[in-house]
Amino acid sequence: MLKNRNILILMVGFILGATLSLCSSVLAEKETPVSTKAEDLQALPFDELRTFTEIFGRIKQDYVEPVSDKKLLEDAIRGMLSGLDPHSAYLASEEYKELQEGTTGQFGGLGIEVGMENGFVKVVSPIDDTPAQRAGIKAGDLIVRLDDKPVKGMTLADAVKIMRGEPGSDIVLTVVREGEEAPLKFTLTRDIIKVKSVKNKLLEKNYGYLRISSFQSGTGQGLLDAVDELKKENEGPLKGIVLDLRNNPGGVLNAAVDVSDAFIESGLIVYTEGRIKNSEMRFSATPDDIINGAPIVVLINGGSASASEIVAGALQDHKRAIIMGEKSFGKGSVQTILPTSNGAAVKLTTARYFTPSGRSIQAQGIEPDVTLARVKLESLDKAKIESIKEADLTHHLTNGNAKPEKKSEEEDKDDAKDPSEKDGDAAESSEAEIRDYPLHEALNLLKGISIMKK
Template sequence: MQKNKTFFILSLGVMLGVFISIGGSVLAELNKPAAESESEALPFEELRTFTEIFGRIKRDYVEPVSDKKLLEDAVRGMLSGLDPHSAYLVPEEYQELKEGTTGQFGGLGIEVTMENGFIKVVSPIDDTPAQRAGLKTGDLIIRLDDKPVKGMSLVEAVKTMRGEPGSKIDLTVVREGEEAPLKFTLTRDVIKVKSVKSKLLEKGYGYVRISSFQSGTGESLLESLAQLKKENAGAMKGLVLDLRNNPGGVLNAAVEVSDAFLKSGLIVYTKGRIENSEMRFTAAGDDLLNGAPMVVLINAGSASASEIVAGALQDQKRAIIMGEKSFGKGSVQTILPTSSGAAVKLTTARYYTPSGRSIQAEGIEPDIALASVKLASLEKPEFVPVKEADLSHHLENGKKKGEKTETPKTPDEKAKAEESLEINDYPIFEALSLLKGLAIMKH
């Protein structure tokens, strides 16, 4: 009994020492008055409860538990209780996070968050197993293989979804509008994200798709715009910037993308409690499109950095925002490495658009709302016209048996053969039509 009592007192002393150190650090960061006593700043009663529970687990739990695991779990609990985006990252998870911002990592290619204890799909990333399998924004993942997601932390769920390329995982998903859960089998792959893709929709009208914001996205955008301008004798009539299902990423990349289309003015600013969370970003360069009309496409999967770009271009009257209301992730996460090689991902500020709108839990409202629909060709009519070749005893054309005659394609057949994304994708089709109207009004 005396041994247990001694252990508890020692534990209490060690833990109080740790928390007094932490409390002192927090006080310094928040610039509390020096006169404020530690007894007022530190919750001694709660810390006493913590150390008591720590001691009981060490003594009474059915299996031995290491101090390291208990303390790591306590830190995870502290952070996960704050918001869905704050987390404790062990060294391996910290390394994976760094790899994700550079554009290459292993896994399924899916951006997720926590909602009511389940994993919610923010967006599948282009050209990845998740997108190819048909996962959609808003899907709730309730099982990973045979493991229920309920009770898992976001970090644990992400770690489970990652694995060796070529290995398979089953995702059980609840989707709005579906009566029963859906099951998807995905094959893990090395995810190499090319964040910027571009092409011409028509002569003078360009299309740029940004699937995520990585450290090299700004530079890739400049290269894409230069190529589009080169293909149009140095001038552009209009541009569609596609940010649909873009889960966000690096803040500086979002600033660089916005800056490419703005001559001056505020892009985004952040506000938090600590001094270095107050940041303002303004446009410094020239508009690379020289004022040519722009349409930005967003949807419910457009989050974080993509909302910064859409909000800046909307507030600065530089682009028309078209599509659906965006996701609404307007918080800033700061990565704070620890001496052990781990890191803390902590929410430290909120984003605000140039006009002072908070993106958090609100999102960006499009200027022109579009329903989530897709253009489709009319089905083949039941009545098929009768041709000469269908008539009994029709006259042959004189060519030898087996010989084929190449028939020139009609204009309609050529158009059908060249049919591509801008026709099959309704929002792009509408954006292109709007750009043409704006170009006519401008000239």
């Protein structure tokens, strides 16, 4: 009993010291002296701290296996942060390093942006040109097994650690997907993930395409370079661009501001509000529009989150772009990385962000101006479906003077083919001509705007 009592006293002293230090630093920022009045000290949660130290002592004494103080306290910190919201977390030194690598654009793994939902790992978005994207992993998938290990009961950090590994090694993901009756299994080969955050191409003469897969520290400059390349390839100014933010999980706030600023000449881009002064920021546009006012269509979907929503919201509020697609993810909070003295860090939600008109996107998302359903656009195979003509109608009138049409040599050869061969050719042709329906619609809309301007 004496030993337990000593533990209790030591723990209470440790926690009270930490709490008083914290109170002191917060009050110092407000230039208010630390009060030592009895009524202020009574505001400390003594009963809860006593319960904490009691449980700590019980675990140390009675748990089936010895547990280090470091693990217990670290787990307590993780639990304290995870109970706040899905995005606040404790990052051990290794996890902190991985986060830093991710924001610079190179890291090892599968290429999936993930979160936790009901104890399972939820795919926020697969990253372009990565093992996950190539294997067919989709935003919204729930990962329930990693190889043979159930995900239920793991922390997100544990799951990420398993998914990351030696490049070239395989891992099997068991996924539950909405609309599928049975779980799906994907075998992925780990790779070094090098993310080029901005890609570009000409859709056709005068119309460009910009794809931002994530917002990294160099994304703003990458966008400027991509637009320059499009102008050179087009041999002149662009009449419009499609900005593709689908399945973009977000990233660095400043990068989102840089991208928005590239198309907005003046006014507010985004502002943040929190409890402390450092969390209150306002970002405004600087003069110049890199495409000189040419129309923009922004594509978003349920995998467009955070920084993607900042860009879409700013362009929408300034009526600088038409937002097309599906409602976005709805992450409207800002996380601040606070390094600790042991080489780790705390990722803490410190503010909410708002669009120029004062909209909070948190748990609401960006509503597109033009909503598109999830469909594929395919060309119809002539071998399977032909348009109906007068001559095909039952009991149609004959021409009277017409001579029977002779089939061409090509048609004769086609008729002589084995039916299975024809079907195979048709399937191959159809598969090759599957198109990106939202992109197709975005381009049509740009052309319509261009015609109206004339």
